[in-house]
Amino acid sequence: MKQQETPLFTALRDYVASKPLQFHIPGHKRGSGMDPEFRDFIGLNALSIDLINIPPLDDLHNPHGIIKEAQILAAEAFLADRTFFSVQGTSGAIQAMILSVINPGDTIIVPRNIHRAVVTGLILSGARPVFLNPIIDERLGIAHGVTPESVKQALFKHPEAKGVLVINPTYYGFATDLVKIVEICHSRNVPVLVDEAHGIHIRFHDGLPLSAMQAGADLAATSVHKLGGSLVQSSVLNQKGCLVSPERVKTVISLLTTTSTSYILMASLDAARRFLAVKGQRNLERTMTLAENARLAINTLPGLYSPGTDLIDEKNVFSYDPTKLLIHVKDLGHTGHEIDNWLRSTYNIEVELSDLYNILCVISIGDNEETVGTLVKALMVLSRESEAWIKVPGFPSQLPHTPELCLSPREAFYSKGDAVPLEKALGKITKEMVMVYPPGIPIVMPGEIINQSVLEYIKDAKSYGLPIQGPEDTSLETIKIVAL
Numbered sequence: 001m002k003q004q005e006t007p008l009f010t011a012l013r014d015y016v017a018s019k020p021l022q023f024h025i026p027g028h029k030r031g032s033g034m035d036p037e038f039r040d041f042i043g044l045n046a047l048s049i050d051l052i053n054i055p056p057l058d059d060l061h062n063p064h065g066i067i068k069e070a071q072i073l074a075a076e077a078f079l080a081d082r083t084f085f086s087v088q089g090t091s092g093a094i095q096a097m098i099l100s101v102i103n104p105g106d107t108i109i110v111p112r113n114i115h116r117a118v119v120t121g122l123i124l125s126g127a128r129p130v131f132l133n134p135i136i137d138e139r140l141g142i143a144h145g146v147t148p149e150s151v152k153q154a155l156f157k158h159p160e161a162k163g164v165l166v167i168n169p170t171y172y173g174f175a176t177d178l179v180k181i182v183e184i185c186h187s188r189n190v191p192v193l194v195d196e197a198h199g200i201h202i203r204f205h206d207g208l209p210l211s212a213m214q215a216g217a218d219l220a221a222t223s224v225h226k227l228g229g230s231l232v233q234s235s236v237l238n239q240k241g242c243l244v245s246p247e248r249v250k251t252v253i254s255l256l257t258t259t260s261t262s263y264i265l266m267a268s269l270d271a272a273r274r275f276l277a278v279k280g281q282r283n284l285e286r287t288m289t290l291a292e293n294a295r296l297a298i299n300t301l302p303g304l305y306s307p308g309t310d311l312i313d314e315k316n317v318f319s320y321d322p323t324k325l326l327i328h329v330k331d332l333g334h335t336g337h338e339i340d341n342w343l344r345s346t347y348n349i350e351v352e353l354s355d356l357y358n359i360l361c362v363i364s365i366g367d368n369e370e371t372v373g374t375l376v377k378a379l380m381v382l383s384r385e386s387e388a389w390i391k392v393p394g395f396p397s398q399l400p401h402t403p404e405l406c407l408s409p410r411e412a413f414y415s416k417g418d419a420v421p422l423e424k425a426l427g428k429i430t431k432e433m434v435m436v437y438p439p440g441i442p443i444v445m446p447g448e449i450i451n452q453s454v455l456e457y458i459k460d461a462k463s464y465g466l467p468i469q470g471p472e473d474t475s476l477e478t479i480k481i482v483a484l
């Protein structure tokens with residue numbers, strides 16, 4: 001019964017209904033003092049709960065009332081011992097997770113295909129990363145998770161490691177054997193930190209990969225906003241056990257969090273938790289069926305391929321989330337980016353991401369037969385008509401070889417540097433991160449040596465119009481390197 005309740009959201013509504021006379025920020029005062037066009041568009045309900053941490057409404061920095069109750073219910077729903085709300089996305093939760101276990105100079109084991117938020121965590125904490133190579137899928141041109149065996153070997157070589165961070169499931173929905181990884185790490189008392197940005201829903205259906213908390217991980221940064229129905233930027237940091245001090249986690253998350261914590265975001269976390277706990281299983285069943293039917297239909301279309309269970313045997317992938325509809329388009333003779341643009345301009349369809357070989361479509365609880373049917377129909381036309389388009393003259397390079405790390409990301413970030421033309425950066429240590437966003441995985445990160453395959457990959461990504469981010473010089477004519 002408790003999971004039916006929303007202590008934070010309900011208290012906010014009650015507070016607003018009591019019509020307090022407000023002499024505190026935010027100065028728009030329930031929308032009265034703001035641009036009228038924006039107010040009318042957003043609506044007075046939303047504006048009325050755009051509040052801050054006044055005494056009746058508790059305080060995220062030291063929860064003891066309605067926020068505490070909402071976090072306790074969230075922990076119960078997510079099978080955590082403790083849940084901390086994040087109003088700074090999973091990026092904020094990831095940074096808190098790293099700073100909770102790492103002191104400057106400590107070793108942390110991380111996969112090389114980390115999200116940029118992890119790189120920020122490495123810079124802030126002063127960690128020395130030891131990189132694990134994820135399983136590379138040459139055909140799809142993407143990286144999957146890391147294997148338990150690679151974690152075991154890394155821990156053997158680096159017994160000084162203070163933590164192991166894994167991404168599970170990946171952006172593309174593929175999961176590793178997390179239970180085994182946790183077993184290996186815990187046998188050495190090393191905590192497991194999980195970037196679970198794409199896995200808030202998985203705990204709510206038995207047909208989905210195990211969640212970090214189910215697998216016994218110590219900390220998991222999880223985007224409720226991505227696939228769990230809360231508002232953008234709202235996430236949770238879940239914790240299990242006492243291998244990491246809960247007090248330290250609480251202190252670190254507070255250090256990194258704004259003092260003006262958004263109550264709209266926190267209320268949306270409270271409501272999303274209820275929706276997942278009460279209706280998640282049934283809604284996910286329907287969503288998974290929708291996605292699997294779409295996958296079946298897509299796999300009958302010439303030139304298109306949507307991977308699923310077939311990868312489990314082939315690629316050492318342990319399990320996968322069918323709601324991530326990855327569509328491989330290389331055999332059409334076009335880049336994922338071109339197909340992304342075509343879907344937008346021809347059908348007003350917006351995909352989650354595109355890369356050189358693929359597009360990724362997220363099928364969620366918010367979809368139905370009609371929305372997914374429209375996507376599949378568009379793909380039918382694509383498969384039929386793209387034959388006639390001018391094809392990409394030869395395909396761009398594969399994922400770059402992992403660059404060698406020779407300074408910690410923090411040392412590189414704080415060292416003196418010069419901007420040099422990209423071509424001249426070969427063999428130099430970069431001060432800047434370069435990535436295609438999304439997915440936001442660094443092609444090269446501060447402290448790494450720029451190798452030939454990195455240069456070629458950046459050049460290809462530029463010429464194929466992929467969205468490159470990171471360097472101060474957004475044209476990427478130049479890049480900042482460490483001055484030695």
Ligand SMILES: Cc1ncc(COP(=O)(O)O)c(C=O)c1O
Nearest residue numbers: 089090091115117171195197223
């Ligand atoms: C793997 C991964 N980790 C972390 C993040 C960061 O999440 P957020 O956007 O909630 O900060 C993302 C975002 O796309 C991601 O893909």
